[in-house]
Amino acid sequence: MLEVKNLVKYFGIKKVVDNVSFKLDEGKILGVLGKNGAGKSTIFRMILNILEPDDGEILYNGEKIDSNISDKIGYLPEVGSLIDSYTVFEQCMYYGKMKSMKTEDIKNNMFDLLERFGITEYANMKIKELSKGNKQKIQFIIALLHNPDLLVLDEPFSGLDPVSVEYFKKIILELKEQGKTIMFSSHIMSQVEMLCEDVVIIDKGKIILNCNLNDIKQEYSSKTLDITGEISDSTLRQISIFGRVEEKEKNRYIINLANKERINDIFRLLYTSNITKFSVLNVSLNDIFLDKVGTNYEE
């Protein structure tokens, strides 16, 4: 559905997007991860045709993107894009008209969405009277207003309380079931983990990981062992041939294997030891991210 090829973008003399390519298939959810200033928003802005790429191209259903096509994409900008002096309805009208919608459709869609979020009473309130979280909901509604097939959400969960985050997730999953394609960026790993099938990790403008989330988890998790028990030094020395051994607590060892086929060998080595726990660790996306980006990642 969406294909990004060799995208390059400069800010002044600084290369903020460096040869980025990825693909997004119809009906999938893609999470774009990266540190602050990694270039996520710039990529999104280029997909939405707000900025022109210095090199490379973006194809939407095989067509090169222009303002006619970007018009059909639902977009939730990272920074609030609402005008304070407008009411919610006026704002929807303004942006809906920008998408060539009819007044009746705008009104109906807006009320449907407001009801879905349970905030119908805000329809005639001014934007400046809304809280940050509610503004985010209105932005989400505006992104969905013209019923787009592709949704581009830039940091959709920022400024939301946990209840609202759950609500957003629910709606995003519902949208996926309806067959919409969704692409979003976030720096909260747990959220991405629960929603996405595919992830793209970007650092300093470059893609450092682009794969299916389950695959990468599989790969990572089967490499790490968590063993509790009394292990003799000689056994430990033998184990350390297969991978790096780390003693977390007394009698608790984390073993990073170079090759996952060595699990059986280690299991066999330990049969004389007094083992109370032997498990293959389930890694989180956070661990993968840290491993890939290599720096301590904080929200």
Add this chain to the structure above:
Amino acid sequence: MKNSKIGAIIKNDVERSIKNKWFVILNVCMLLFTVIGLNFNIIKNLLKNNNISVASEMTIYSVASEMTIYLEDKDNIAYEKLAKKIENTENVKLELKDNIKEYKNSNIDSNVILLKVEKDKKEYVKAELITKEAVSTKYIDVIEETLSSIKDSMISENKNLTEDEINQIKAGASVERIMLAENIDNSGKTSLLQIISNYIIFFVLLLCLNKIANTISQEKMSKSIEYILTSITTKEYIISKVLSMSIIVVIQFIFEIAYLVIAIMLSTILSLNMQLPADSGVTLGSVISIKNVIYVAMTFAFLCLTTFLQGVIQSVMSAKTTNIQEAGNATILLVMINLILYTLVLALVSPLKTTNVITYIISVIPIISMYFIPAMYLIGQANILQIIVAFVILIASIPISVIVAQKPFKNAILDFSPKKDKKIEGIEKILSTREYQERIIERKQSSKKGLIIGMAVILLLVLQVITGLLVNVLADPIASKITFISRDNIYLILMCIVFAISIYLPYLLLKAYIPKEEKINETKEDKKASILKCIKYIVLSIPIISVIQMVCTFAIEKMGLGVNVTDTLGLFNYNGKLSVVLMFLQVAILPAIFEELFIRKGVIGILKDRGAILAVFVSSIVFATIHMNTSQFIFAFLIGILFGIVRIKTGKMYPTMILHFLNNGFAVVNALFYDYTIFIDIFTYIIIGINAVGFCILIYMLYSKIMELKDKESIQRLKEKLDYRKIKLNIVENMYVFKDFTFAVTVILSVTLFIALDKILTLM
């Protein structure tokens, strides 16, 4: 489909600004002002309760199809020639009259030119040209040409003329022009229409630019632009924004016309009902004429197009702003330009002046044409071709401006700096090094130092000019109060005070930015050593100054710039001991103290941490600049370098002060003490003595230095000291001092000031 989006934006914007409480308030105010303004006479009459009629008939211009020249030609010199000349010109008649003075505003038509030609002893031919209103310059040109040819023929008739007389004749005929309608009070109403329309132009522009600035900065700050740009292109966005604002203004304009009509109706009704004199208000009939209608229509058309053009420019500027306050400031530039243009029209377009080619060329330039074309039309100086050309250029400039504006607008509104072609290897790495970032900070600080020095010098120059003028004004009143000191001395005292103040205040500004140095406690030996060092430098500098002086005097005389310093100082009228002392104070002592304080302590003090070479260089430029004198520039620059070196090497102020004093003192001592030849002799011998000693030491030092260089080690040491790459880097890094524009402004200002002062002096 796209058009519908532009339409949507326009509709949204227009609706929002009209359904706005400020729009209502503004319009109520405008209605009130219009009604009161146009019925002012009636209201005044009502309040005064008397029936003094105020004539207020609007004078209506008409383009005269036929022109008659009434000629009074008692000396019989002009009739034949003029008759011959206008044979070729259509629709002009010539009639001889005995006395044209009998015609007044009330009894001549607007298509009559009264011309009186007579012989004059001084100018040979004198002419007086009287019209009721402005007439086309084409007639005036014909008359002026004829008169000039009459004068020319006089040369061939009189053969025994002196050169001066011939020049006088060749100078062209002097024509005194009188416009009767202009001289009468109430005829000021002729320009009422123009004044009103100019007010409206200003109002409309201000409103429009302000609205564009506000709406764009609002969309930028709310980031709604991010969302909108996904749906439409930048070009469409600019067009829709400017269009919507223009439509709002047009609506405002229509409202204003409605208010005018209401006010005029009211005025008519009131004057009828109250049986006031019919002409006490502005009546509807008096305003309407073909010329006025064309004028209004043309103004309106130009206004619409120019507003659009300025709107595009404004939108780019507003896109660069970061808050509402800046958005307001961004309109100032265009409003200022409009004000300047308006003033220019007042200055250049006048019925009393012939329009020259430059005015015609200027008048077709977009934006400028809005002011020039209607104004020129109103006084009959615009021709159709000019109007058409102006229109075409204006219309053509609009799409061009939109296309050109697109890119800067987008970059500005998204706060995005576009790709620069400059490719640097491994820029990411360089950017993230601490050295690089520190260097940028250093550069910015260098540039800030340039700003401060520039500001200080501007302050100094302005203070000198203003206080100089003040002294000229105040010297006489003060002299009349204080009788025991002569006027000249009071003038000198004031000049001294003013000189000190005008340098000391800028010095205070510099002082605030001089980095604080830690005081070192010197022992007695240190002090002794430093004094000896200072004396050494003073003695060494004197012969160098002499050489520089000789070279410069020679060079300046060769260039033909020879200005005697004593002449410029005005040393010709002094008498009495007091004035000698004052003169000496003003020329020798005060500059030595204050200029040294400003340059050597202030400028060098600020720049010292940027490297000694730069500090000395910049301080000499400033030193040369503040002399405001082209012939002294080179000398002051070289002396500045020498003094700068002395200042840096010794680290003390007094050596340069003494040197400065000696240099200036020597220049004036001859002129000042011409009565005391012994004194001059002694002074000269002392100077010669010091020169001789200095030369000897200098030569000895050079000799010993060369001797030292014989062994390789010392040559190596000298090479290291003079490593040019290091020096080059240092200078290049610190050149950012010159990056600040105030520095350039300073130099330009001082040069223009000097030239201007020079011109004024020669005129006087």
